[in-house]
Amino acid sequence: MAKAIRKKRRPKYGRIFFSLLIFGLFIYFVVKLGLDLFYKEQSTYLVTSGSLNIENRYSALVLRNEMIVDTKLSGKITYFVSEGTEVDKNTQIAEIYNDGSKTEVVETSEREINRKKIEFDYNILEYEITNLRNLILFQMDSKQYAEIPSLKRDLMLKLERLDKLQTENKFLSNRTASYSEKTIGEGVLMDGQKLAIYAPASGIITYRIDGYEDFLTIDNLYNINYDEISALALEESSLVRQSVKPNDKLFKIVDNANYFITAVVSNEEVDTYKNIQSISVVVDGKTLKGDVYDVFVNNDRAVVVIQLRERFDSYFSKRVIDCSIIRENYKGLKIHTDSTINIDGQIGVFVVND
Template identity: 20%
Template sequence: MAKRKIFGIKNFFFSFAAVCIVIYIFQNVNGSAETMVAENGNLEDVIKAEGIIIKDEVTYNAAAGGSVTYYYEDGAKVKEGQLVADLSTDANSVKINKQVAEIQSAIDKKNNSSGNSPVLSQETFATYENEIQASILNNEFSSMYSIVGQVNGESDITAFGETYEQYNVAQLEEMKKNLTNSISTHKVRYYSGQAGIITYKTDGLEDVYKFENVLEMTPSATTEKKYTAADKSKSETVSENEAIFKIIRNFDYYITATLDNEEAKLFEENKYVKTRITSDGEQHELWGYIEKINYGSEQSVLILYFNDYFYKIYDKRYINLELITDIYEGLKIKTEALTKLNGMTGAYVKDASNIIKFFPVEIVGMDEDYAIISTGTYIGENERKIITINEKSYSTVKIFDKVILEPENVYDGQIAD
């Protein structure tokens, strides 16, 4: 009898201990849900696009093959008329004389622009006369006819004028003088034709994306082109007609972005848009002015004007671009914290007494990971702000609340550990 009594007491204690363990485990599983702190934050509606940078740039080519010396670091600012490079060459004088003639013809064209037809200077004519005589002596009649055509104004005379259009007569005279001197010194000096940023990085697309034609760009023109990037500062020698450096006017530039037509409808001409540019692993935010939108059948081109941050992207052509269409501000919580109770969307909050309570929320904006909820309307000191749902007022989540991230494991009024 005594043994049964002892056995019964043991069973009672074992059963009691088991119940306590079960209660402890249940409370820990259901009462210690993970939380996050509600804090002020924002979310953005973003459209991603491939951007093309269109710059006001002038490329300088080598008059002949040789070795080149540069006097400025890549990305440095230069003034107009500064000596930026020397080209040492052993080229024969014929090539240099031909370029002198090209420059002289450009001078003639500028000096006689008011007349009906350009008049060649005696110096230009003498240069071509020598070339014609050399062609006849060498039986190179096709070359002779080409030169005669130039003298008659049929071909290259106009091209010369376009090539040197950016320079005034004084600058052209100085260039001609330097080239003439180079015949004896074997050195050609290069001066900046405009103020701007100097770079030795070229991509061969300088004549494809022209600054003066940017407003006419269509979706088909923004297809990414194959190109070969080169950094001429890494090489000491250059070939004839090879691009050796370029100067970019750094006051303003354009970036084009190609979007689907539905996305393009979110934007208006003559309005500003906040953008984010990714370059070399860094992000830069700046405002762009939508100067024009060119619509196509399926896609459209946004032409954005900028006048700052150019020093960050002066040597880039294609970039990743984000267009920020809207920004939502309020309290930021994870979307996994959202749940429904009595038909209302809200979140569970654990207060200072470890009591879990449900509060309705008003969602301002959200993405896959986070939601921005309204902070509510102030009603008094030490009172929770309120939101209105179906004309009824409800207290809502406030800043620094501990929001439950596993709403499926808790209930309203539960006491948590």
């Protein structure tokens, strides 16, 4: 009997290819569905409210309320207060001692002495009035109302005294209020005689000056050519020494409650400072709260003036600082950029009425 011979089946490549194609399409649609669900923006989403902050870095000029104390005496000097110490009025700062060394005699007429008495009283008063006003504002901002009534009483009394001084000497009313000088010690110390030097006002004590205290002042902020500040050679000098002679500066007192910084900004940035009040200033990693005091034109650019009451390290001696100014300008609904469209050249978000 003959044996049947079985034919080998050929692979059906067409069916395999078709199956792979169907499987590939299935995977494609699954992946596409996943991308549509999880990665692509939804056609609708919940809109939340928020704000947009704008931040820029500047080299800013520091303007302070300052008083420089000098002397007409000569002799050895001893210091009792260190750099950067906050002191109250009448705190002993130093002591001048005549050890018998040769002294320089400075003769002062009686008329000049009388005139200086009036001027010195005025200088101290104008400093204290500014300081009291700043302290009252600081207490109000800090919601510490207990001391405000007594501060207001002191302020009213000093304002009355100031009015009397200005009536007595009209010339004094034209002086710059944010800078003043005070001389302590007239005449000559006898051999072995000592004179204690007390702070004529409260504030921060510093023994460093840059020589621009009488010009780079708060009251002079509109008269400064800010384009030249970057080229200004601000070289600090120390007032600490072993002995003093007539007309030597002893120390500087800086207002501890209020100061300003000014920065040159581009004209495009001006609008970001208008119609806002509170801003944040970051100096050496520390964030300070401040207020926009003014924005004005300076040649081809503009100057923004920020008032600060919180301190950064060495604010009492630094004249120029690198800082970032953050302002919160825009508040409203946060919309994804994919939701904006362009209709007739106008870009925005449009409401569709059902």
